[in-house]
Amino acid sequence: MKVFEIKEILDAEIICGEEFLDREVFAACGSDMMSDVLAYVKEQAVLLSGLVNPQVVRTAEMMDMQCIVFVRGKQPDQGIIDLARDRDIVLLSTKQTMFASCGMLYEKGLRGGAMK
Amino acid sequence: MSNLTLHYNVPGDDFTRAGEASGSVKRTLKDLGFSPEMVRKVVIALYEAEINLVIHAGGGEIDVEISPESVDMVLTDKGPGIPDVEMAMKEGYSTAPDNVRSLGFGAGMGLPNIKKYTDEMKIDSVVGEGTTMYLKVYNN
Numbered sequence: 001m002k003v004f005e006i007k008e009i010l011d012a013e014i015i016c017g018e019e020f021l022d023r024e025v026f027a028a029c030g031s032d033m034m035s036d037v038l039a040y041v042k043e044q045a046v047l048l049s050g051l052v053n054p055q056v057v058r059t060a061e062m063m064d065m066q067c068i069v070f071v072r073g074k075q076p077d078q079g080i081i082d083l084a085r086d087r088d089i090v091l092l093s094t095k096q097t098m099f100a101s102c103g104m105l106y107e108k109g110l111r112g113g114a115m116k
Numbered sequence: 117m118s119n120l121t122l123h124y125n126v127p128g129d130d131f132t133r134a135g136e137a138s139g140s141v142k143r144t145l146k147d148l149g150f151s152p153e154m155v156r157k158v159v160i161a162l163y164e165a166e167i168n169l170v171i172h173a174g175g176g177e178i179d180v181e182i183s184p185e186s187v188d189m190v191l192t193d194k195g196p197g198i199p200d201v202e203m204a205m206k207e208g209y210s211t212a213p214d215n216v217r218s219l220g221f222g223a224g225m226g227l228p229n230i231k232k233y234t235d236e237m238k239i240d241s242v243v244g245e246g247t248t249m250y251l252k253v254y255n256n
Contacts (some may be wrong), residue, residue, distance in 0.1 A: 035225035038160050039232070051220045055167075058135035059220070062142065062159045064152065079132065087139075 001025055001110050003067045003090050006046060009104050010094040012069060016081050017090030023066045027113030030071075030102045034059040041065070043113040048101050052076050057083045066090060071098045120144070120182040126166055128175025131219060137178050138163040148182065150255065158187045158253050161233040164226045165191050165249060171216050172196070173247065186235075189251040197243035205231065 004021040007014060014021075029041045030048040037047060037059050046067045047060050052074045060068050067090040070076065075093055076084075084091045094101055122144065124137035142159040150158075162178070169176040173195025181188040198204050204211075205227050212222030231237050236252035 032220060033223050033225075034220035035164065035223050035229060038164060039225055039229050049220075053219055054132045055135060055220055058139065058163070061139055062135070062156075062163045064156070 001105070001108065003046070003092075005108070006067065006069065006105065006110075007092055009108055010069060010092070010096055010101055012092040012094040015070075015076065015091035015093055016085050017067070017088070020066065020088065020090050023090070025066055025110070028102065028105055028110050029112065030098050037063065041113060045113060046105075046110075048098060048105075050074060050098055052080065054080050054083055056080075057087065057089060060084075060089050061087045067092065069094055069101065071096060071101050120148075122178075122180040122182070124178040124180075126169045126175050126178060128170055128173065131170055134167050134170040135163055138166050141180055145182065145187070154187075154253065154255050157233045158189075161230045161251055161253065162189055164229045165189070165251065167221050168226050169193050169195075171212055171221060176246075184255065186252055186254045189249075191249045191251075192246070193248075194246040197245055197247055198239065198241040199243050201239050201241060 003023045025046045027043040027045040029037055029045050031037050032049055032051040034055055041063050045065050047065050048069045048071055049056050050071050057080055070093045073095045138159050145155045173193035176193030179190045203209055207228045208224040210222050210224035216222035234251045235254045238250040241247040
């Protein structure tokens with residue numbers, strides 16, 4: 001699934017990284033617990049999170065994640081946006097809840113990826 | 117190629133900067149041409165360990181030695197030490213305060229994650245003096 005499809009499915013706002021919307025993601029992970037993301041995500045994935053702090057971007061960086069979706073309309077501050085821009089990571093924000101966001105993406109064919 | 121050594125001071129009072137050292141190591145390994153799988157193993161382990169320095173130890177130092185065969189990491193702190201290393205290694209065991217949990221860490225996954233992604237892991241800890249952690253990932 002391409003990042004722009006995620007944006008459309010979740011009716012999400014692009015916060016930064018509009019130049020990377022044609023990137024492909026192969027899996028998704030929804031979590032507010034970054035250690036779980038570090039433990040279980042394997043494929044090039046999109047991260048959905050209700051947590052808004054710089055460590056969400058850093059976790060995505062370490063995991064080669066292309067895109068982060070902040071759920072429940074959460075908005076990152078400028079420091080987080082600057083970090084994501086510097087690391088070429090797309091930031092999206094959707095008004096949907098975590099549960100609904102994951103369900104909508106799953107319904108359109110995105111999967112969680114293999115557990116290690 | 118001679119071994120490349122890197123040194124980082126990790127400040128203990130700024131959670132927003134936690135991960136800078138790991139990000140820098142990641143970019144270096146990538147530039148040197150290590151495989152994505154190797155880079156991922158090293159940086160996940162190092163990132164968790166770096167977060168631990170900030171959460172538990174009031175900061176510390178990281179030394180990294182990169183050779184074609186392996187990446188060796190030594191993390192040193194003068195924090196409170198770990199009273200029971202065996203207990204600390206268990207998944208779900210955490211001594212992190214609630215404010216750390218609200219930041220996305222502190223679920224008792226840090227040390228188990230580090231063990232999972234490294235080939236060798238050794239912890240020397242003295243309560244009241246500090247902790248040194250040795251990590252090794254082979255490039256194969």
